[in-house]
Amino acid sequence: MSDVLGNSPVSSRDNNVVVVFSKGVSALLMFIATCCFWNLYSYFTSPLRKYPGPFFARWTRLWYLYQSWTGDSHLELYRLHQKHGPIVRTGPNMIDVDLPELMCTIFHIRNGWPKTEFYHGSSALMDDGQIVYNLFSQTDPKKHKKEKGPIAKHYSTASIADLEPHMNTMIEMLCSQLETRCLGGAEAPNEFDLSDWILYYAWDVIGAVTFSEPIGYLAKGCDFDGTLRNAKKAMDYFVVVGAMPFLDYFFDKNPFLRMGPPGFNTITDICVQRLNYRLNDWSGGKDSGYHDPKTPDFLDHFIKAMELNPDRVTEQQIISWLMINMIAGADTTASTICSAFYHSLKNPSVWEKLTAEILAHNLHTPATYKDARALPYVDAVIREAIRVLPGVSMPLKRYVPRGGVNLRNGDYIPGGVVIGMNPYITNRNPTIYGEDPDKFRPERWLRDEKGDETEEAFQSRLKDMNKHNLSFGGGSRVCIGKDMALFQVYKVLVTLITRFKIELVDPKQWRVTNSWFIRQEGLKVRMMKRQP
Numbered sequence: 240m241s242d243v244l245g246n247s248p249v250s251s252r253d254n255n256v257v258v259v260f261s262k263g264v265s266a267l268l269m270f271i272a273t274c275c276f277w278n279l280y281s282y283f284t285s286p287l288r289k290y291p292g293p294f295f296a297r298w299t300r301l302w303y304l305y306q307s308w309t310g311d312s313h314l315e316l317y318r319l320h321q322k323h324g325p326i327v328r329t330g331p332n333m334i335d336v337d338l339p340e341l342m343c344t345i346f347h348i349r350n351g352w353p354k355t356e357f358y359h360g361s362s363a364l365m366d367d368g369q370i371v372y373n374l375f376s377q378t379d380p381k382k383h384k385k386e387k388g389p390i391a392k393h394y395s396t397a398s399i400a401d402l403e404p405h406m407n408t409m410i411e412m413l414c415s416q417l418e419t420r421c422l423g424g425a426e427a428p429n430e431f432d433l434s435d436w437i438l439y440y441a442w443d444v445i446g447a448v449t450f451s452e453p454i455g456y457l458a459k460g461c462d463f464d465g466t467l468r469n470a471k472k473a474m475d476y477f478v479v480v481g482a483m484p485f486l487d488y489f490f491d492k493n494p495f496l497r498m499g500p501p502g503f504n505t506i507t508d509i510c511v512q513r514l515n516y517r518l519n520d521w522s523g524g525k526d527s528g529y530h531d532p533k534t535p536d537f538l539d540h541f542i543k544a545m546e547l548n549p550d551r552v553t554e555q556q557i558i559s560w561l562m563i564n565m566i567a568g569a570d571t572t573a574s575t576i577c578s579a580f581y582h583s584l585k586n587p588s589v590w591e592k593l594t595a596e597i598l599a600h601n602l603h604t605p606a607t608y609k610d611a612r613a614l615p616y617v618d619a620v621i622r623e624a625i626r627v628l629p630g631v632s633m634p635l636k637r638y639v640p641r642g643g644v645n646l647r648n649g650d651y652i653p654g655g656v657v658i659g660m661n662p663y664i665t666n667r668n669p670t671i672y673g674e675d676p677d678k679f680r681p682e683r684w685l686r687d688e689k690g691d692e693t694e695e696a697f698q699s700r701l702k703d704m705n706k707h708n709l710s711f712g713g714g715s716r717v718c719i720g721k722d723m724a725l726f727q728v729y730k731v732l733v734t735l736i737t738r739f740k741i742e743l744v745d746p747k748q749w750r751v752t753n754s755w756f757i758r759q760e761g762l763k764v765r766m767m768k769r770q771p
């Protein structure tokens with residue numbers, strides 16, 4: 240009730256509200272003050288304080304998160320390295336380094352430094368509310384070894400050679416689809432985006448070698464089940480939450496309200512279905528595709544691994560292996576093939592030499608890997624395409640182990656600091672790759688005969704370039720699918736050039752997005768069948 244002056248008497252309930260409110264405000268102010276103090280304290284005492292880098296990166300990982308989101312993070316990082324030198328501060332507890340001498344230590348074959356939680360977000364499987372880490376995202380070295388052990392040999396050059404018939408079937412299908420859907424006559428040649436078809440090819444090859452069944456993108460000529468679109472979204476998500484891994488628990492792995500990317504449901508379904516068919520009744524006609532037990536695929540190998548190691552290999556482990564083949568193997572390979580086509584087409588003298596070498600050999604197509612690999616200029620073009628635009632162009636992040644590390648310049652970096660090395664940056668180190676690292680110049684992989692380079696000097700230069708090439712990672716965490724990727728790249732490049740005349744329509748339409756993997760779009764070409 241109001242008093243005579245119209246003022247409301249203040250009730251004890253109102254009093255309580257005021258007290259609670261002011262306590263809340265004080266707590267909030269205390270919290271903010273503590274954060275500010277902690278930030279200032281960390282800033283001034285950080286062992287990374289002396290390293291240059293963007294102002295915001297010193298204070299918060301949000302700077303890195305934002306860069307990851309832009310799709311151009313490799314360009315920004317390269318700009319920063321050119322401005323500041325080999326060590327750039329990219330986060331409160333993180334530096335990015337371009338120090339070739341440190342590569343073998345970080346990516347050591349036995350004592351490689353541990354991966355950070357950055358990789359955890361890329362785990363697409365959940366079991367009983369628990370994240371199932373895969374071969375790529377597993378950060379515990381012991382568990383990683385246990386997971387890799389039973390299958391590593393199936394990714395060796397010799398084992399991949401056994402899978403060539405699967406790849407040949409897909410190359411034939413790619414060529415016949417290009418002929419019927421994309422090629423115009425001599426008078427009115429069609430323009431189309433070759434990067435779409437390369438992506439369909441790469442995903443179908445992975446399906447073919449993994450369970451003898453392409454997913455169907457080549458046959459249908461489109462992303463008919465939305466997996467490729469979803470994969471793009473998932474990769475965009477993985478790379479952003481990787482900057483602040485706890486966000487993944489809030490968005491994707493949130494058991495109450497999932498707000499993450501669409502996920503790989505179609506891929507998971509295919510993997511589960513294929514495994515069930517094969518385990519339960521593979522001779523009863525349920526196993527579709529062209530599976531022939533005489534030409535084993537990865538699924539055959541994985542099931543065998545389970546039979547040999549029943550205590551170590553579960554069905555869930557097989558699903559995880561199958562999925563990592565699909566998720567890690569297709570986009571990266573497609574990107575490398577596109578890079579080889581784009582960069583050589585854009586440089587007419589390179590394209591001329593490449594075509595001349597391939598046509599001079601008049602190879603039977605689909606070209607065998609052995610034949611394609613033996614062509615020196617083809618080899619140089621592919622190495623250079625991988626160098627200038629590696630399929631993974633984000634920093635490979637590792638923790639400095641306990642005890643820290645002494646750098647060659649005398650600096651000491653304590654244990655627990657995150658060090659990133661980005662293949663896009665390290666592949667441009669002029670002390671390793673020459674003074675023109677931004678230029679697409681396949682000749683750098685060949686002996687400079689005009690310049691009187693001796694064979695011995697060339698071999699030493701080549702060894703140095705290969706030793707410091709991080710495009711497939713290194714040491715115990717080196718890419719398990721490297722050979723599989725290379726088989727596909729060499730075979731398809733040589734086969735397409737043997738069968739078709741190809742012209743780049745407009746280089747300006749080519750776009751690169753740095754997601755978890757490098758994505759290329761807009762490789763607009765005209766193609767015509769070569770006369771037999």
Ligand code: HEM
Pocket residue numbers: 374375387563564565567568569571572575629630631635636709710711712713715716717718719720721723724725
């Ligand atoms: C040109 C194509 C490819 C590129 C550029 C590429 C690049 C890489 C890189 C840089 C890493 C190391 C990541 C790190 O240490 O942080 C890696 C690891 C890995 N890659 Fe690839 N990759 C390619 C193709 C493939 C294929 C075809 C597969 C599967 C069939 C595959 C499966 C994997 C797996 C499972 C790992 C983790 C290996 C481990 O930690 O033991 N990759 N890849």
